[in-house]
Amino acid sequence: MTPSASDVLGNSPCFTLGDWNNKASVRNKKDNCLLPPKQELEFELESKYWFPPTFMPYLQHPLITGTDKKVKQKLTANHLIHFLDYTTVLEHKIVNRSVETIIHGELSGDIPEEMKSAALQLYTDEGYHALFSYEMAKQVAEYYDIPHRHLKPLRITLLFDFIDRTDAEYKPLAWFLIGFVSETIIAKELLNITCHTIISSVYQVLRQHLEDEARHSRFFADGFYYFWRSLEIDRQLLAAKLLKDIVLIFSEVDHPWLRESLCSTGFSAFQADTIIRPLLNKSAAAQRMRISAAPTFIAMKRAGVFDNKRNKLHFKEAGLIDD
Template identity: 50%
Template sequence: MTGASSVPEFWARRFTLGEWDTRASVRASEHTYLLPPDLKQQLETRHWFPPAFLPYLSHPSIEAAGQSVIHRLSANHLVYFLDYTTLLEHRIVNRAVETIVHGELDVSIPPRMKTAALQLYTDEGFHALFSNSLAEQVAGHYGITQRPAMPRRISRLNALLDQAPDRHKALAWFMVGFVSETIIARELLEVCRDALVSSVQEMLRDHLTDEARHSRYFSEVFHYLWLTLNSSQRTFTAKLLVDIILLFFEVDERWLKASLHSVGLNNAVIADILDGLTGEQATVLRARSGAGATLQALHSAGFFDLRANQQLFAQAGLVDG
């Protein structure tokens, strides 16, 4: 990278998580995230996971099966989401944060950027803790034992990172963290709009409060880094970002098939459900809808000022040409 000498001085005054000592959930939250004693009553009007994120719940065969099946499928998804989140925070996002903290990006790191990165690292450890705690409770409540040790998205991210050339490895790790944190803030915002089981609602709202700051932080760091990248690094970054963004909106087909099987749905119904969710076009549509914060961060950083980047993302279907 070209170094920070070409970066305006005002950047050194940015990169904070804003009153982290008193606002971060790891410092301020009083929630226990325990399943409520009136869980049965809550499930009469609340959900384990927002139905809007599980469009297959509206399939005629699932609706006909009744609320108990809908709740079980939602619980399956919640446990899967929480297990995935635990791995994502520990093994992906915090590894991305390490590239900032330990100077792996070969660019001058302003003190505030490093301090905020260390705070963010602490947040993500707490997110992994409460995600795992709630996942264990819900899994125990329903007797959910089929929990993938490695969700497909984590495996796909690891494979993508393994393919990155050594000279770009740290940059690739940061970009995965950047996309993850800008996407999850939007996801959590949408998730929190629904009436959920109280402990789930509390956990997701605490998570959202933190991730809104993380999204802003990663967006600012991306902007800072983008100004320092040379032509080769920018070309690598642009192509990698397309792959990362699309990857985040793929469906874990094997897990979903197993979840649907677990409630007794037949193969024809499962095939019909998967047909509507899988495939390149379905992935692109989900990405265009869910990656808005990521795309806005790219726009704000001047990423799309390069015509080649605009064309690359348009060709992938992520933006209009």
């Protein structure tokens, strides 16, 4: 028998997005995400970057540390545009596809009514995030006269390949799990951004996104708890394997894009590969995921995923967790 929401979540079921009508950016943030006039922007650029350097570990490579500030500035602009382009695609084609599995009854078991309503709100949020991410990326690309961006973000390609490899019967479950991982990781990724290091209008865009994502993260963590507890043991074993594969996809560095970004600022292909190589090390990638997916692992632990040794083994073998 499928348990009810209150059965599995005790006294604190949380299948809502809280005070969505007053808090969601799509409902109350009407600023149009415009960059300031050129003179003001150039004044800001004297002391700030486009994207937080702390999210760009390759800036610490000796080949980059000694370069002109303008080169680093352009690399942060490239990184921001890539992040925003990725966000635009992710929201529509990945996260909202995942949310559809909840809204349209594609998962096994009953969907609590409040969960369905919250999922519809979340779907709306993501549409707005895609819009303001697209608008901001367009303005930064215009500022640097960057032509049409043709590279599809690697993570998007890998996620679609993963879905293609999954049996038709399990695709809705795989989509839901992708949404869970994506939505519990992203809040952590944006958490440390401060207004002192990046252009103020970019900060506003990232900040308003982060505030919505904090609600989404909580919703998906509770939704995961609910669905996990309603899965039969054999489905749980399969889901744990899928989760490990998804987390590893999120650990991949988009090296084709990064090579192009570095070469656009004057690095040779050989230098670009030298800078990128340390980022591709598997154990370094697992180490990064231990930090950025920490909320995902906490939600999994809370749902009981690691109570089963066979589930735990997938993650231990991939270097993602300890005993």
